[in-house]
Structure formats: C-alpha cells, structure tokens
Amino acid sequence: MSAQKLDITRLGGQGDGIAETPHGQIFVPFTVPGDVINAAVEKTRASLIAVLTPSPDRVTPPCPHFGPDDENAGCGGCALQHVADSVYQDWKRGLVVAALESRNIVADVAPLVTCEPGTRRRVVFAARRTDKGAILGFNRASSHQIIKVETCVVASERINQALPALRRLATAVAVGKEAFRFYVLDAVPGVDIAVDAPFKLTEPDRLRIINAVRAEQAVSRLSFNDEILIEKQPPQLDFGRVIVNPPPGGFVQASNQAETVMGDLVVGHLKKSKRVADLFSGSGTFALRLAEHSHVHAVEADGPSLAALDKAARRSQGLKPVTVEKRDLFRRPLMLAELKAYQGLVFDPPRAGAEVQVGDIARSTVKHIAAVSCNPTTLARDLEILIKGGYKLMSVTPIDQFLWSSHVEVVALLERPKR
Template sequence: MSEADTILRVAARGDGVAGDGRHAAFAAPGDVLAPDGSVTPGPHHQAPPCRHFPECGGCQLQHLDEESWAQFLHDRLANALEGQGLAAPIRPPALSPPRTRRRATLGAERKGGRVLLGFNVENSHALIDLQECWILDPRLFALVAPLRRLLGRFLKGRARVHLTLSDQGPDVLVEGLAAEGLEAAEAISAFAEANGVARFAVDPGHGVEVRWEPQPVTITLGGVPVPLPPASFLQATPEGEAALVAAAREAIGSARLTADLFAGLGTFALSLPGKVYAGEGARDAIFALKAAGAGRPVFPEHRDLFRRPLTTAELDRFEAVVLDPPRAGAREQVVQLAASRVPRIAYISCNPGSFARDAKVLCEGGFRLDWVVPVGQFRWSTHVELAAAFSRPDSPPA
C-alpha cells in the first residue's frame, strides 16, 4: 500500500480523495483505493447504520466515523478561508448526536396506489419511502407511518411535508394538499389527537390554513416562549443551537448594546446580555419576536437588510453585532460593518464559502478574525455551519 492509493481526505461533495488525486464515492480517510476503483475499508470507515444509505439524500457521510466527520468539517472551513487568503484558529467541531434533528422537510407522492413519504434520493426527484431514520428526533419520525396513512386518503399528486418539534409537540405543515370537507377535517383531527400533534396546517397553494391547534404553538429561545409560525426557520438541533449561542455570547462578551442582524425568531437576541436591537426582513418572524419580547430589552424592527442594511452611522452606536445571514451571506451589510467602529462581531454562517468572502471584507476593513468553530447540526451530511469571532485590534477585551 502506498500513499498514492490511500484515501487522504474527503472532498466537499463527500468523495474520498486518494494521494494520486483519484476520487472514490463513499470512501473514508485510511481506505485503500485499488487500480480497478474498488475500496478496501480502513480504520475510519464505519458500517452505515441506516438501511436507506447511500440512496437517501438525507445523509452523505454515514460511512465516516466521528473523527473523520469532524475532520471533514474542519477541512471545509480551512479550505474556504485559505481560498480567500485568510487563516484563523479553528476550534474542535461541535457535533450533534444522531436522532436530534427537530425540523425537516420530507417529500410525499402518490405512486402505484400508495403514498411514499421521505427524503429525496440523492440528486433525484425520486423519494425514499422512510422505514427508519437516524437523524430525525424520534418524536418526528414516529409521525411518518401514521402521516403516510393520512395522506393516502387525500393526496392526489405530490406534496411537501414540513415537520418541526415545538414546545407543545410536533408541528406539521403540508404544502400541496387540498383536504376539504367534513371527512378531511375529522381525519386530520383524529390523526393530530392520536399522535400528539401540536398543530396541523395545510397550504393548497394560496396560503397556510391551520386545521388543528388546540393551544398556541411556541418555541422556547433563550428561556422565552416565542410564537412559532408554521415552517419557521430554527437551528436544526438543540445541541447546534446551544453551541452557536454560546459562541456568539463569547464573541461579544459583556456588550451592553448589541445589534442582532437577520435575527429571525430571536435565537440570539433573546440570549444576549444588555439591550439588543433585532433586525429581520421576514414579517412572520419579526411579529413573533415582538410578541415574545414585550417587557424585555429587545427592540425588533422589520427591515430588509439586503436592500437597506444598517449604515455605518447606525452601526457605530453598538458595542457588538451578531450576524446570522442566509446562505448567500451578507455582502451589503458587511461593507457597512467594515467601515464602522463596531469593536466586536459574532458571525454565524451556514455556508463556509460566503462566510470566507465576507470575512475577507471585514479583515480588509481592519477587523481580526480571532477564531472559528465548525458546528455539525446536519449529521452525516456535507452541510457545514460555523460561528466566528471578529474584533478590532484596539478594542477592549470582550
């Protein structure tokens, strides 16, 4: 065996890469790649636990052990920074355990007289009819079989099923389902009551219609129950949320006045010290945060931060900024931040590429990238999240 034949790393899309540059699907570091393309498993190649792997698109890396998955997250981030000419201390990744995902979107389709319900096949519109799942919280997976039976009565084509674990239990939204009439109402109520569902809503294509919600549905963020709009964005696992919040708090220190930009429902705003301005462009999210934050030092504003980012003059009021943009990053807002006098920034990202691009702008504006921590919320996937701390060299300690 030579280094040329040994898998040395895992590429961004999950292929193993040998020392001679050859790629092999579902290969782990330490595996040996033969001339004919066959793979001999090495010390980091584990037996995938789920029967649906590798067809199911919910996971791409179940063949990696914990150590090599953590290294994959580290390398993705290091490569993104290197591509922008940056470097920073990268902390050990925070990994969410199996079966902890509290939100997911499944596909549903009537096919051959029955309904399929599950994740898509990798790079395909075909569906895996889930019989087991090693990433979903068991309380969500327990809905799959009874929900399949319910949809079998009313679904005519395809639908999307959003599952979220709220304070009151599972929250279900089915897009593409028109379940009208007394029979449908009774079936939905019976399903929800029998399975402990907190809310059941449908969207036939013209807006969300709540069909079952015996009490208002909430999600607790920072110790505060926040009204939860259907299919709202949440951090994927409680463990991932806790890691990101802890990193943000560490990055901003004891700031007395902080701006939380792209604040969503208040995952960070409700967990930060001092007074917090919370800017968010999604109406449902900002209205929920306003309802939850009454009497607390959180000041939400409905604001499109892509079209109307906080200006340098506005930013200069704050002792710290928490930034949690969508996958595309926050180029417009980062340009204003780079020109501001804000001393500390916590940047939360779900895309190492757009993060590294924005980090370069901040560093060129005089910030220092102090550290980065990868966060693996989407277990066994190639998806990488992170939290990073920026500071100005002349700013006081956090």
C-alpha cells in the first residue's frame, strides 16, 4: 500500500470516485469529481487520507455517521451524501442510461424522480449481542462490523423515534452470539419488526421478548424467523385507497413517496385495459391500485403476501374483481396461451429480473406492459427481449427510492403497435 496524490474525474457504478492513472483506474470511496486527494492505494482500490483541493461539487453530509471510517462514521448505509444534488442526480440517472446503452436500447430517459430524506419506511438494521447489551446499526461497508447509529437521515421519523425501543428489543432478542437482522417497517399504528436470526429461542426467551414488546408503545408486532411472537395490532399500509395488513418481513416498497409515483405511472399506462396481470405482485402494491379500473389477476410465489393481497381485496368496496394465484414464475412462467386473456400486464421481479417470463410475454398479444425494476442491468436485458419481440418502449422513468445509494428504481412503459 502506498500514498499517492490523485485527481478524481468521475463517479463509478457503486458511487466511488475514479482516478485515471498510468496504471489504470483507482476507485476511492467518499470522493467527488474534481477532488484532488491523498489516498492510500492498494491495487485498484484506495482509502481517502486527505482532500487537498475539494471539488466545488463537494457538500457537507447531513448525517454524522457518514464518511470515512472512524468510531462514529462509516456505517455503510449511504455512499453519496457528500456529492452535490445536481451531480448526484445526473449520476444516478446515468446508471439507467448506461444499462440501456449496453443493450443498444435508444430511449429518452426522464429526469430522476427525487425522494426526500426521512421518507424511507423500510429499513434493515444489523444487531449483535455485546457485554453491554445489543449493538444495533448498519454494517460498515464491505465488513461484518456493526456501526451503532443514533439517527438515520434516510429513515422515517417514526423509525428514528423508535430507535431506543429497537435497541432494547435487540438486547432482548440477542440470545446467541451471532449477528442477526432487524427488518423494520414504518406502519400504522406502530413499527413492525421481523427478526431474521441464525439462532433459536427457548420458551423463556419467547416470553421475555413478548413482555419486552408489550412495554414498547412504538411497536405493533414482532416476529422471529417468520413466526409472529406478538401482534398487539395488525400493521397497516395504504396501497392507493386500499388498506393492507402486510405479512411479517414481506416485500414492501422502501419509500411510500416512491411507491406513489410508481403506482401512478403503472396505473396511468394500464387503466384502460379490461383485464390486467400483475406478476410478482407481492401484497398488492400495483394490483390493488389497478383494481379500481381493471379486473386483475395477481401472481406471486410468497403465500403470506398473496394472502394479504387477497384479504385486502375482499374487504374493500368498489374494486373490480381480483383473483390470485400462488406460482413461482421463475420455474413456471405464464405461458402464451394464458397471456391471451390480458390486455395489460405489470411485472416487478426481484433483482435477477424475469428473463424466462419475459420471453413468453414478448411473443404475446398483450397491448400494454409496465416493467418495474430495482436493477437497471437486468431490466435492460428484459426490455431488449420485449423490444425484439415487437414492443415499443414508450418511456423510462428512474426513481430515487434508495436515496444516496447506488441503487435506483425504474419504471419502463411499453406498447405493442397495431399490426
């Protein structure tokens, strides 16, 4: 490892600054294009030592836990709080543009839809037992070390207010030496906690945790490895005008603000379709909004999420019919004959995308398609398949659901031209 003076010229795909040298590119976290720095270099990676000349696009991070490693900073949750908004937004939109260009897809990518700090409603904390109770926070970047956080500028006010309660409950849960995860959802009437842990609980452990939750007003439910230990009141989320009780640890869009934008884009594109298929539907983020205009068939592999969707649809007045099907679309995609029933379709798969399913959609007669993804790379692959199948890409909208990170949500709308 050697100390070198470096000029940072641009941002890489993970948000690290890049310096071009005679020996190749060097990636330096916490730097900004235009910075002149001293850095400790090891092969293609470097650690920031000092900023010699700051870039005009360098700003003061709003979070005390953000920055190069020290006892309070380096939590690993954010990568780009130190970059001016204009540069950050152009860079994040550029991730989508680059992914499409890699597949030779020509598209007019819309400006990034921004989300405000303090709007993240779903946060995953890491926790571990210590001699002084449990530590709860985020893993330092590329490390298993947990950095304790006193506040999170990305998370909602309700989650921040609940942090002392979360630490107390983490201490109650931490019966094993191994690290575990606290999946925290900001819901009504209180936060919903789903614990994912590599250890087991005894009956005395269960009773102690249940009593600990009873004492915390901020918490409505706690589950441990998918088993509900206590539910004081069922957590509630609004999907459009429909109230849903999400299952423990079930998939939920990270930001309600982003979800509203995504829902408006999807519904606006598909609302004239008499019958719509919602693939990888989760608990009904899109299905229950679409059901205000269309007959919806929701397909999802996760049984509890599908049950939550079905229950919400059945007890809501004024919706068009909603049918549900438990099905693993990776192993058993909807086939061409099944797709003939639908004029509209939305799919929102995990990060791996929906390559096999999209192959059948590309050969279908479905008129309008909304493709939603948190991974521009796999989305671009799936869009290429649809475009080669004859679909026209109408719009691409990047949404900053994952503020100050290298992740971006995208909604792409397609249409099959009349033949």
